[in-house]
Amino acid sequence: MTPNPTPDTPTPPTTGPAAGGARARAATAASGRKRRATTPAADSAGKEATAAVAATGRTAGAQPSTGRAGTQPGAQPGARPGAGRAEAGGRRAPVLRGKPEPAAGAPGLTFREKMSGYFAMGVADPGEGARVGRRTRWRLTLRATVTIDDMRAFVADPLHPGTLRGEIELPGVAQRIPFHDGIFQLFAPSGEPDLTLLVYEAPFSYDGQAYYLAGRKNVRDDLGLDLWPDTTTLEVRLHRGPDARGEVVGAGVLRLGVAELAALLVSMRARNVASPVEAARVFGAFGLLFARSLRASYLQRPRAFVRARARRGEER
Template identity: 35%
Template sequence: MSATVRFTEEMLGHVTFGETDYARGAQPDRDGSAAFMFHLTIEVADIDAFSQDPLRPADARGYVHCDALGGRLPVVAGFFNLFVDQEPGVKHMLYRLHFYDGVGHPLTMIGHKVVENDAGFDLWKDTTTLFTRVLRGHVAEGEDEGAEVVGSGIIIIRMRDFAKQLTTFRSSGPGLGAQLGALVKFGVIFVQQLAQVYLRRGSKQRVAAQG
């Protein structure tokens, strides 16, 4: 029996209804803009299997909050993937949350963080910026292109929320040693994946050339 790892994450920002562009949708003063946030507990059910799976999947549970959609709305199914390879030197963190609005319409929040050494050592921005869309219906992976976009925007982790997040890491499993080992293994995976991006051979030369 492998140990689990879980932590809590909170992100907030704005989405604009009827918008498909992330940056425009993130502007709080636009018509149709609404504050949007989520509070999630992300759980890796089996740290050993997680470490071997290139998709690094985990469950996400909690709620989204958007007054324009009906307030605090429970996540009925949530999915998270840590550092999925997109191309050499680029990794995505992926979020998919199914929920219902205040009158019972099914919705899906999808989001991705782009981890890429394209602007110097921009690790903080990359790992705390989520490009976010709300889709009509409960949309499964692979069906996004055919789904109706309700709104788009960007949500972020604030520094104080990140500091709090670091205190929420927990593990459960067969004994204290296994639990501590699971937390260490998760940390090693996280650091190794970041190193593959920011310490990748040639990345400094590319950034210098862009400058």
């Protein structure tokens, strides 16, 4: 005898449309029980996956793959794409557009100077070398680039030092001879109270031999109008060896002409400056130092007249 079915487990019909509907309802109920049995684990896994995706998006800050930049965290509305990029450590580096990069190093100055004049080998006195060179038509030309790395330090240092590089044209040598690591000094003290020096020194090598060209402009208030010749006349001596202690093998006198002075002024460039205002400060500092040095040499110390009066007194 077949047992009667329990109330909570009805037996579906086995044939006909009703049987098909009953079987469908039974399958749906079983599927629901299966989903109810697996829902907690699935929900937990889904939540973990969703959290992981959200965390990844926050960390990477990935943009859409379409190539169009989206708005980054912290960006202002309407900001340009890429403004405020993140650096390592979470800091933001500003992106400058249309502005110069900050100057690296201290503000300085550079200019080019060309001096040329009569020169002779085998003499040690610049005046004698100029006289011999005028007869033989031998000339020496110095093409120099003066560099002042730090204008503030240049003004503060009593020697007012800079560096020198360029080329030398020697008589009898076809090609120009390059040099670097030279010395420049502006109105450097000489040890005499009324004499300052503009120093130009250039080490170079030719045909395996080291040479050293040492030149100076003597700035001193003598009788007459001597400011122009003092500041444009360079007496040079050529030494054999790496410095000015070597034997003098040649000498002469170089001069800076009016055209060369104009070219010097045009070639002046400010270095490591971020704006025209800062460049103007560099030019102003150099010009002020030059003017003050000339005033000290020619206006505040008229010793030439004192020396002339003393000589006249001795002659009497």
